[in-house]
Amino acid sequence: MSAPQPHPLWPTYDQPGDLKTIESLALEDRGLPGSTYDVLARAAALWPDRPALTVLPSAEQWTHGETVGFAQLRDDVHRIANLFHQHGVRRTTAVGLLTPNTGLLPATLLAAQLAGIAAPVNPSLAAEHAERLLGLGGARILVAAGPELDPGAWRTARTVAASLRCSALFALRPVGAPGAAPALEPVEGVEVAYLHVAAAAQPPELRPGVVPPKAGDLAAYFHTGGTTGAPKLAAHTHANEVTDAWMIAANSLLDSDSVLFAGLPLFHVNALVVTLLAPLLRGQHGVWAGPLGYRDPALFKVIWKIVEHFRISTMSAVPTVYAGLARVPLDADITSLRFGIVGASPLPPAVRAAFEDHTGVPLCQGYGLTEATCGSARSFLRGHQRPEAAGQRMPYQRVKTVRIDSDGRWHDLPQGEPGILAISGPNVFPGYVVGHDSDGPRLDTLGTVRDGWLNTGDLARVDADGFIHLRGRAKDLIIRGGHNIDPAVIEDALLAHPAVTGASAVGRPDPHSGEVPVAYVTLAPGETATGADELIEFAARHVPERAAAPKDVIILAALPLTDIGKPSKVPLHLDAARRAFSGALASIGVAYSDQQIRCDLNDGRPMVSLPPVSDPGLRRRITAQLAPYGVDWAFTDTGSH
Numbered sequence: 001m002s003a004p005q006p007h008p009l010w011p012t013y014d015q016p017g018d019l020k021t022i023e024s025l026a027l028e029d030r031g032l033p034g035s036t037y038d039v040l041a042r043a044a045a046l047w048p049d050r051p052a053l054t055v056l057p058s059a060e061q062w063t064h065g066e067t068v069g070f071a072q073l074r075d076d077v078h079r080i081a082n083l084f085h086q087h088g089v090r091r092t093t094a095v096g097l098l099t100p101n102t103g104l105l106p107a108t109l110l111a112a113q114l115a116g117i118a119a120p121v122n123p124s125l126a127a128e129h130a131e132r133l134l135g136l137g138g139a140r141i142l143v144a145a146g147p148e149l150d151p152g153a154w155r156t157a158r159t160v161a162a163s164l165r166c167s168a169l170f171a172l173r174p175v176g177a178p179g180a181a182p183a184l185e186p187v188e189g190v191e192v193a194y195l196h197v198a199a200a201a202q203p204p205e206l207r208p209g210v211v212p213p214k215a216g217d218l219a220a221y222f223h224t225g226g227t228t229g230a231p232k233l234a235a236h237t238h239a240n241e242v243t244d245a246w247m248i249a250a251n252s253l254l255d256s257d258s259v260l261f262a263g264l265p266l267f268h269v270n271a272l273v274v275t276l277l278a279p280l281l282r283g284q285h286g287v288w289a290g291p292l293g294y295r296d297p298a299l300f301k302v303i304w305k306i307v308e309h310f311r312i313s314t315m316s317a318v319p320t321v322y323a324g325l326a327r328v329p330l331d332a333d334i335t336s337l338r339f340g341i342v343g344a345s346p347l348p349p350a351v352r353a354a355f356e357d358h359t360g361v362p363l364c365q366g367y368g369l370t371e372a373t374c375g376s377a378r379s380f381l382r383g384h385q386r387p388e389a390a391g392q393r394m395p396y397q398r399v400k401t402v403r404i405d406s407d408g409r410w411h412d413l414p415q416g417e418p419g420i421l422a423i424s425g426p427n428v429f430p431g432y433v434v435g436h437d438s439d440g441p442r443l444d445t446l447g448t449v450r451d452g453w454l455n456t457g458d459l460a461r462v463d464a465d466g467f468i469h470l471r472g473r474a475k476d477l478i479i480r481g482g483h484n485i486d487p488a489v490i491e492d493a494l495l496a497h498p499a500v501t502g503a504s505a506v507g508r509p510d511p512h513s514g515e516v517p518v519a520y521v522t523l524a525p526g527e528t529a530t531g532a533d534e535l536i537e538f539a540a541r542h543v544p545e546r547a548a549a550p551k552d553v554i555i556l557a558a559l560p561l562t563d564i565g566k567p568s569k570v571p572l573h574l575d576a577a578r579r580a581f582s583g584a585l586a587s588i589g590v591a592y593s594d595q596q597i598r599c600d601l602n603d604g605r606p607m608v609s610l611p612p613v614s615d616p617g618l619r620r621r622i623t624a625q626l627a628p629y630g631v632d633w634a635f636t637d638t639g640s641h
Contacts, residue, residue: 010282013395014252015384016465022250022395027426032246034215035238037077037114039245039280044074047256047283054310055103057175058290059298062306066103066175070283073107075204080104080111080195082202085210087141087168087191089116091217092440096139096166097267098123098130098157100150100291103175104195105266106276108143109220113238115210116140117441118220120267122483122545123153129231129544131160136233137221138436139164143195146171147182149291161190170195174291215239218441221433222269224370224484231486233433234370235443236269244373244427245277247394253338253381256283258313261306263293263321264482270343273374274316287312294321295481300328308332316341318482319351320514322363323628326354339364339381344482346470352387354627367391367468371454373427377468389467390460397425399462400453410450418471421460422453429454476569478507478517485548490519493542494535494553499527502559505550506569508576509606511584511628518579519550520572522559531555552579574599577606577631584625590618608633 008030011022033039043052048071056065068076084095095112097120099105112118119137121130123145134142142164144157149172161169168191173181184192206212213219219238223231262275279286287310289299294317303325306312313336322340340355343366352363367377367390376399377391393399401419403411413419431443448455459471478485487505494503502522507515519539523530532553540549560571578599582592598609613619613635626633 009246010250010252012252013250014382015380016392016467019392019395019466027243027396030246033242033281035113035213035217036110036219036241036277037212037238039242039277040070040074040077040110043070043280043283046070050283051285052280053106053286053288055101055106055175055288056290056306058292059296059302061176061290062302063309064176065287068107070280073110076104076107076199077111077114078204078206079199079202080108081115081210082207083170083195083199084111084115084141085207086202089140091116091211091213092138093117094119094134094137094139094221094436094441096121096134096137096142096160097144098134098142098153098160099145099172100153101262101266101271101288101293102145102149102172102291104172106288108172108195109266109272109276112143113219114212117218119233120220121223122265122267123150123156124545124547125156126544127156127159130156131163133223133231133233134160135164136433136436138441140166141168141170142166143170143172145291146173146184146194148177149174158185158187161192162187166190168193170198172196213238215242218430220272221441222267222370232446234429235431235433235441236373236429240373240427240429241273241277243396244375244394245273245281247396247427248274248375248378249278249281250395251378254282254284254313258282258338259285259287259310259336261287261289261310261312261315263289263299263315263317265293268482269368269370269374270316270482274341274343285310294318300324303328304330304332304334307334307337311336313338314341316343318342318344318514319347320481320510320512322347322355323351323511326351326358330359334359334361337361341366343368343375344479346390347387349387351628365391367470369456369458371429371448372397372423372425372456373429376423376425376427386467388469389463390470391468393423393462393466393468394425397423397427399423399466399468401460401462402453402455404455408447410453416461416463418459418461421456421458421462421468421470423456424452424454428452476506478505478515480507480510480515480517480547481513483547485517485545487517489544489548490517490539490550493539493548494519494521494550496542497530497535497538499523499530500535504559504569504572506572506576508551509580509629509631516551517548518552518554518576520554520556520559520575522556574606577608580629581608581610581626581631581633584629585622588621588625590622606631609636610634612636 052070052073054065054067056062093116145153147154220236221233264271340363347365365379368375379391401413431445433441434444435442490505491503505519508518510516535553560568
């Protein structure tokens, strides 16, 4: 008797060689749902009473989470979508979401995609920047954190709702909020109400006027970190999100009984695709951290207890989270944890080694970007790990490297030759939102897509097995704890100071956040009274979000230039790495001069060389102190660590 064949939706996919077999069947023959609403409806029909989501109120109250099943989640989505439709939301209308994670947010985002287009925005953005993004997307109504959940976000939401003349502003409460909700102050011309109250008056079935979306309809706008100017709005279709979520969910190491932990905010594509849509496809239970997510220091004190209690199978986080977890004592049974998913920034070998040695749990690295929906490459376990690579391309995506001339012409490079990484496939976005009128959004790829191929802006090489080996970021994004920061917003803020004549911001290696922003400036002649502290405070007041406030400002006589006179950030990246290491060593009583700590580039990454150290105990102390920084370094007489 022949062995049973895998279900078309769930092929065997746990090693690199499976890719060819998977792609022998056309994607359209796999029977994927057409839209994110179809994903939800399918889950509710197959597993109506199975737990879909448990949302925790906070790390301190992790035992008091609220759980909903798949059928209840569908009914909540129906009620909220009916409410949105009643307020004029149609297929090309955006629903703005300005809130940290909370109980009703997953249902609200799915309802926004059912009735119209979801437009989640980072709630920590300054009001004018949130308003620009939501206005660009044509948001008609706004859902925001209420005054109990995030007072700052609620103040911003009130300002934005009034300025954009939204028809309604709905507030979200924290999970398990005690007592009656506080009264909401009115906003002139805007209906203001609590979402759970307004949605409760709607039926649990879709009203006749609410037409479910098709695969090619727009599902969401996600703002990028941007490389020049302000962040851009990248549009996603339902097909983009469903196919990319399926590529991630088609993982033979997990099944329908697996439980996922989610700690990233839902204004990040990783949270939507990896920890919401992918589990919905498989009927998996998702456990969501409180509003602060991984940014809550208290979470690290109870994380292993949460893993034991819910029998967590995997979690998705950025490298700095795993660096922190490597130092958290194991005070619970975590044998349910099969592996950890890593994304947003490259995984330093020292972080991988520290986490895996401490927990015995392997890490599975991924690579992707918002313009390619979320994930484009994944790594493997079970003896198929290639830690030097970001991962193998996912099914039905194609990758190559190109050279782009100064006149914009693309030239394909031979396999294995480094160049700019380009991606094509069903996950490539339709474009950025560049305007909005009565017919809906106007989209433009702004030159990033050519003949279906997306210019990622990253330097890489691709081997014969489709594994992507990153060689550095062509973009100058500063990635702080997985959050993209455009250095231009820091530079623009500093250049607004009357004494500053030039500014350049870079990421400084940081053991907790991966990178933190620092800035280098030049001052007008005679401006000797202006100091670094004043500039740090000035920048903090003028950047669009707290995360972008520079940790340090260094005053130079001149900013570095290339040989042809263009600004160069390479020397600044190296100087920032040297300063980070010098400070880390000084904190353990090891002092080196600037000349003794040498910096260079190693395959596009900062490489720091230290003087020879003969004392084994001192070498161990230095190694332990520098390992979490994620920067290549070596003793000049011993080789890399």
